[in-house]
Amino acid sequence: MTPVSAVRPYLTLLVARCRQETQYRAAALFGMATQLFWGLVRIAIFTAFLKAGANRSSMSLPQTVTYIWLVQGMIRVMPWSVDADIRNLVREGTVVYELLRPIDLYASWYMRAFARHAIPTVMRAIPLFAAAVLLFHMQMPRTVTDGALFVVAVVLALLLAAAMSTLISISLLFTLSGDGIQRILPAIANFASGLLIPLSFLPTTLRHILRVLPFCDLIDTPARLYIGQLGALEAVAAFAQTVIWTAALALLGRFLVLRASKRMVVHGG
Amino acid sequence: MKPATSGRSVYVRLVMACLRSQMQYRASFLMMAFGQFLVTGLEFAAIAALFYRFGSIHGWKIYQVAFLCGVVGSGYALAEGLCRGFDQFSAIIRRGDFDRLLLRPRSTVMQVAAFEVQLMRIGRFLQAAFVLAWALMHLHTEPCTLMVAAAMVIGTMCTFCGLFVLQATLTFFTVETPEIVNVVTYGGVETASFPLSIYPGWLRFTFTWLVPLASTAYLPARMIFRAGHATLPALFAPVFGLLFLMTSLLIWRMGERHYSSTGT
Amino acid sequence: MTSQIEVSNLAKSFRVAKRATGVMGAFGSLLKREYATRAALRDVSFTLNAGELVGYIGPNGAGKSTTVKILSGILVPDSGTVQALGMCPWKQRTQYVQRIGVVFGQRTQMWWDLPVIDSFCLLRDIYSVPEAQFRRRCGELTDQMNLGAFLNTPVRQLSLGERMRCDLAAALLHSPGVLFLDEPTIGLDAVSKLALRQLVKSLNVEHGVTVILTTHDMDDIEALCSRVIVIGDGEILSDGPLTELRHSIARERWLTIELEGNQLFSPPTNTTIMRREGNQVWLRYDPVITPTPLLISAIAATNNVRDLLVQEPPIEEIIAHIYQNGQP
Numbered sequence: 001m002t003p004v005s006a007v008r009p010y011l012t013l014l015v016a017r018c019r020q021e022t023q024y025r026a027a028a029l030f031g032m033a034t035q036l037f038w039g040l041v042r043i044a045i046f047t048a049f050l051k052a053g054a055n056r057s058s059m060s061l062p063q064t065v066t067y068i069w070l071v072q073g074m075i076r077v078m079p080w081s082v083d084a085d086i087r088n089l090v091r092e093g094t095v096v097y098e099l100l101r102p103i104d105l106y107a108s109w110y111m112r113a114f115a116r117h118a119i120p121t122v123m124r125a126i127p128l129f130a131a132a133v134l135l136f137h138m139q140m141p142r143t144v145t146d147g148a149l150f151v152v153a154v155v156l157a158l159l160l161a162a163a164m165s166t167l168i169s170i171s172l173l174f175t176l177s178g179d180g181i182q183r184i185l186p187a188i189a190n191f192a193s194g195l196l197i198p199l200s201f202l203p204t205t206l207r208h209i210l211r212v213l214p215f216c217d218l219i220d221t222p223a224r225l226y227i228g229q230l231g232a233l234e235a236v237a238a239f240a241q242t243v244i245w246t247a248a249l250a251l252l253g254r255f256l257v258l259r260a261s262k263r264m265v266v267h268g269g
Numbered sequence: 270m271k272p273a274t275s276g277r278s279v280y281v282r283l284v285m286a287c288l289r290s291q292m293q294y295r296a297s298f299l300m301m302a303f304g305q306f307l308v309t310g311l312e313f314a315a316i317a318a319l320f321y322r323f324g325s326i327h328g329w330k331i332y333q334v335a336f337l338c339g340v341v342g343s344g345y346a347l348a349e350g351l352c353r354g355f356d357q358f359s360a361i362i363r364r365g366d367f368d369r370l371l372l373r374p375r376s377t378v379m380q381v382a383a384f385e386v387q388l389m390r391i392g393r394f395l396q397a398a399f400v401l402a403w404a405l406m407h408l409h410t411e412p413c414t415l416m417v418a419a420a421m422v423i424g425t426m427c428t429f430c431g432l433f434v435l436q437a438t439l440t441f442f443t444v445e446t447p448e449i450v451n452v453v454t455y456g457g458v459e460t461a462s463f464p465l466s467i468y469p470g471w472l473r474f475t476f477t478w479l480v481p482l483a484s485t486a487y488l489p490a491r492m493i494f495r496a497g498h499a500t501l502p503a504l505f506a507p508v509f510g511l512l513f514l515m516t517s518l519l520i521w522r523m524g525e526r527h528y529s530s531t532g533t
Numbered sequence: 534m535t536s537q538i539e540v541s542n543l544a545k546s547f548r549v550a551k552r553a554t555g556v557m558g559a560f561g562s563l564l565k566r567e568y569a570t571r572a573a574l575r576d577v578s579f580t581l582n583a584g585e586l587v588g589y590i591g592p593n594g595a596g597k598s599t600t601v602k603i604l605s606g607i608l609v610p611d612s613g614t615v616q617a618l619g620m621c622p623w624k625q626r627t628q629y630v631q632r633i634g635v636v637f638g639q640r641t642q643m644w645w646d647l648p649v650i651d652s653f654c655l656l657r658d659i660y661s662v663p664e665a666q667f668r669r670r671c672g673e674l675t676d677q678m679n680l681g682a683f684l685n686t687p688v689r690q691l692s693l694g695e696r697m698r699c700d701l702a703a704a705l706l707h708s709p710g711v712l713f714l715d716e717p718t719i720g721l722d723a724v725s726k727l728a729l730r731q732l733v734k735s736l737n738v739e740h741g742v743t744v745i746l747t748t749h750d751m752d753d754i755e756a757l758c759s760r761v762i763v764i765g766d767g768e769i770l771s772d773g774p775l776t777e778l779r780h781s782i783a784r785e786r787w788l789t790i791e792l793e794g795n796q797l798f799s800p801p802t803n804t805t806i807m808r809r810e811g812n813q814v815w816l817r818y819d820p821v822i823t824p825t826p827l828l829i830s831a832i833a834a835t836n837n838v839r840d841l842l843v844q845e846p847p848i849e850e851i852i853a854h855i856y857q858n859g860q861p
Contacts, residue, residue, distance in 0.1 A: 034451065041456060041459055041468070041472065042459075044467050044469060044472070045463055048326045048327050048467035049322075050323065052324055052325045052326055052327070056324075180300040180304070182304075183301055183303070183304025183307070183308075184300075184307060186308075187308040190312075191314065196315035197315040197319060201322055202318050203318065203322075279659055282655060282658050286647060289647060290644060290645070290647055293687070364640075365640065366640075368602070369640070369642055371626070371630075372607060372630050373630060373659050374627045374660060529607060529609050
C-alpha cells in the first residue's frame with residue numbers, strides 16, 4: 001500500500017466530520033453571543049482587580065482585556081465534553097464493531113476529535129474576535145510575527161486538545177476510571193490552561209509548574225504569543241513542548257486502545 | 270376527595286427513589302461528586318489567586334467576597350439539586366416524559382422538581398459551604414449574621430429555582446432552548462459572586478431588577494459589612510428571591526396551559 | 534349498558550413551524566416564525582360503553598395519538614366535547630387521571646434502576662391508594678400476571694415482555710375504570726404477545742375495565758376487539774364490529790388451487806389470478822357474482838386439482854384498503 005492510499009480513509013473521515021461540524025452554525029452564533037456576555041463580565045471583574053493593584057500586575061489592562069477575549073474565542077479548544085456518538089457506541093456495546101473495521105481506531109477517533117475542536121473554534125473565534133476588536137477594546141497583535149506565531153500555536157493547541165479529547169473517549173472503554181477522568185481532567189484543564197485566570201497572575205512556583213504541564217499550551221501559550229509576551233526563541237521552545245506532549249498523549253492513547261481491545265476480545269465487550 | 274398522601278410526602282418519596290437509583294452506581298456517584306467539588310473548588314482557587322496578587326476588589330477583601338461566593342454557590346447548588354428537572358426540562362419534553370407526568374393526579378411542578386434530583390451536586394454544595402464557613406470564621410460573625418447568611422442562601426436558592434422554572438417554561442413555547450439561556454443561570458453565579466458595583470450599568474440592572482440576585486446576595490452582604498453587624502433589612506432583602514420564584518411559578522402555569530392547548 | 538365516554542365533534546389542528554434555513558433563518562425564527570396549520574382531527578364523534586374493548590386504528594399521522602391525548606386529558610381540543618366518567622378530561626384533569634390508566638408500549642412509567650415493587654409503592658403514593666387496598670390489588674395483579682418471580686428485580690434487567698406485564702400492572706394499581714393501551718405489543722416476541730393479549734382480555738371480561746387499544750398489529754385487533762374504530766386523516770372512516778367491517782368491503786374471497794403437476798390453467802370468467810407459483814394458483818373472486826360451489830365445480834371439471842382452499846382476505850388487506858380509499 002502506498003503511503004497516500006493508507007492515509008486517505010482518515011482524511012476522508014476528517015473532511016466528513018468537519019463538514020458535519022459546520023452544520024451547527026446557529027449553535028455557533030448563540031455560543032458566540034454567550035461568550036460575548038461572559039467576556040464582558042470577566043473583563044469587569046479583572047478590571048476591578050487591576051485597578052486595586054495595577055502596580056502588581058504582570059500584564060497591562062489592555063493586554064488583560066485582550067487575553068480574556070482570546071480565552072472566550074478559544075473556549076472550544078478545551079477538551080471538556082465527551083463525544084456523544086462514541087459514548088453511545090460504548091453504552092450500547094456496539095463499539096466492538098468499530099474494532100472490526102479495517103481502519104485504526106485511535107486514528108479515526110483522533111480525526112473526529114480534531115474536527116470537533118477545530119471547526120467550532122474557527123466558527124466562533126473569527127466573528128467573536130471581529131466583534132471584540134471593533135466594539136470591546138480587544139487589541140490586534142502588535143506585529144505580523146506575533147500574529148503568525150499565534151496562528152501556529154492555535155493549530156498546535158488544537159492537535160494537543162484532540163489528543164486529550166481522544167484520551168477521554170478512550171477512557172470510556174474503562175468504565176470506572178472513565179467516569180473519573182471525564183470529570184477531573186476538564187476541571188484541572190480549566191485552571192491550568194489559563195481559562196479561569198491568566199497564568200501570569202498566579203504565584204511564581206505554581207506558574208512554573210503549570211507551564212510545564214500540557215494544559216498551558218491550550219490557551220495560555222497562544223494568548224501570550226498574541227499579546228507579545230513571548231520572544232521568538234521562547235515561542236520555539238513552547239512549540240517543541242506542545243509537540244512532545246501531543247506525541248506522548250497520542251502514544252498513551254494508542255497503548256490504551258490496544259489494551260482495551262484485547263480485553264474486549266477476551267470478554268466479548 | 271383529599272388525597273391520603275400529601276403532596277409534600279410524595280415529593281420526598283420521589284426524591285428518595287431518585288437517590289436510591291443513583292446509589293446503584295456508587296463509584297460513579299463518588300467520582301462525579303468529587304469532580305463537581307474540584308471544578309468549583311478550582312474556580313474559587315483562581316479567585317483567591319487574584320486576591321493574593323491584587324489584595325482587594327473595589328474595596329472588598331477576600332473574606333467578604335468569599336462570603337458572597339459561598340452564599341451564591343451553595344444557593345445555586347441547592348437549586349440545582351432540588352430543581353434539576355426544570356433545568357433538564359427540554360429533554361423531558363422531547364422524550365415525551367412530560368405527558369406521563371400530566372397523566373398523574375399530582376401537581377406537575379412537584380413532579381418535575383422531583384424528576385431528577387442529582388446527589389452528585391453535593392460536591393458543589395460542600396465546596397461552597399466550606400468557602401462560606403471559612404469566610405464566616407474570618408469575618409466578625411454573630412448568631413444574627415448566621416441567620417442572615419441562611420436567609421441569603423435560601424433567597425438565592427429560590428432565585429435560581431425561579432430561573433430554572435422560567436427556562437423550562439420557555440420550552441413550552443420553543444422546542445429547543447438556546448444555549449444563551451445559560452447566560453442568566455451560570456452567568457448569574459459568576460456575576461453575583463463579586464460585588465455588583467464593579468459591573469457596567471446594564472449588568473447591574475439585570476441582576477437587580479430582572480433577576481433579584483442583588484437583593485439575595487450583594488445588598489444584604491453590603492449592609493452587614495457597612496454596619497459591622499446584621500441588620501433587619503439585610504435579613505428581609507432575600508424575600509425578593511421567594512417572590513421571584515412565586516412569579517415564575519405563575520408564568521409556568523400559563524406555559525402549561527399553552528402546552529396542553531397546542532401539544533407538541 | 535351505560536355510555537362511559539361520549540366524544541362529540543372533536544376537532545384539533547396544530548400549527549407547525551416552518552423551519553427556517555441558514556444562520557440568519559435560525560436567528561430570525563426565534564423572533565418570528567411562519568406557521569402552517571395542519572388539521573389532526575376534523576370531526577370525530579363516538580360513544581364507548583362501560584366494559585367495551587375497542588380497537589382504535591389508523592395509519593401514522595391519522596390522529597390516533599391526538600385522540601388518545603385528548604381523551605386522557607393532556608391535550609385540549611379546539612372544539613368539541615368529551616364526557617368521560619362524568620367529567621371533562623382536560624378541565625378536571627387531576628381528578629380524571631386518578632380514574633384512568635395509560636400504558637405506552639414504547640415507554641415505561643416505572644423507575645428504571647429500582648426494583649419493580651418500589652415503582653408500585655411510589656405509584657401507590659402518587660395515586661393515594663390506601664395501604665390495605667394496595668396490598669390486595671398488588672397481590673391480585675401479581676398472581677394474575679405472574680410477576681412474583683421478578684418483583685424485586687430492577688426494571689432495567691427485565692425482558693421487554695416482563696416489563697410490559699409490569700407496566701400493565703402498574704397502570705392498574707389504582708383500579709382505573711378505563712385503560713388506554715398505546716401499542717402495547719410493539720416489539721414483543723410471539724409468546725409474550727399472546728400472554729399480554731390474554732391478560733388484557735381477562736381484565737376486560739373479569740374486572741369490566743373499558744379498554745381502548747391503539748395498535749398497528751392487526752392480530753391484536755382480531756384477538757381482542759369486538760369493535761374497531763378506524764380513523765384516517767382526522768375523520769372516522771368506520772366504526773363497528775370486526776365482522777361487519779370485514780363484510781362491508783370484503784365480499785371478496787381468495788381461492789388457492791393446487792394442481793396436479795405443472796399444467797396450464799386459465800381462470801374462469803369474473804375471477805382474476807393474483808399469483809401463480811409452480812403448481813399453486815391464487816384466485817380472487819366475488820362470491821355474490823360467482824358462487825363458491827359453482828366456481829369449485831367448474832375448476833374441478835376442467836383441471837386436475839389436488840387441493841382447494843377458500844379464505845377471507847387477511848385483516849391487513851382490509852385495513853390497507855380502508856386507509857387507501859378513505860371509505861370502506
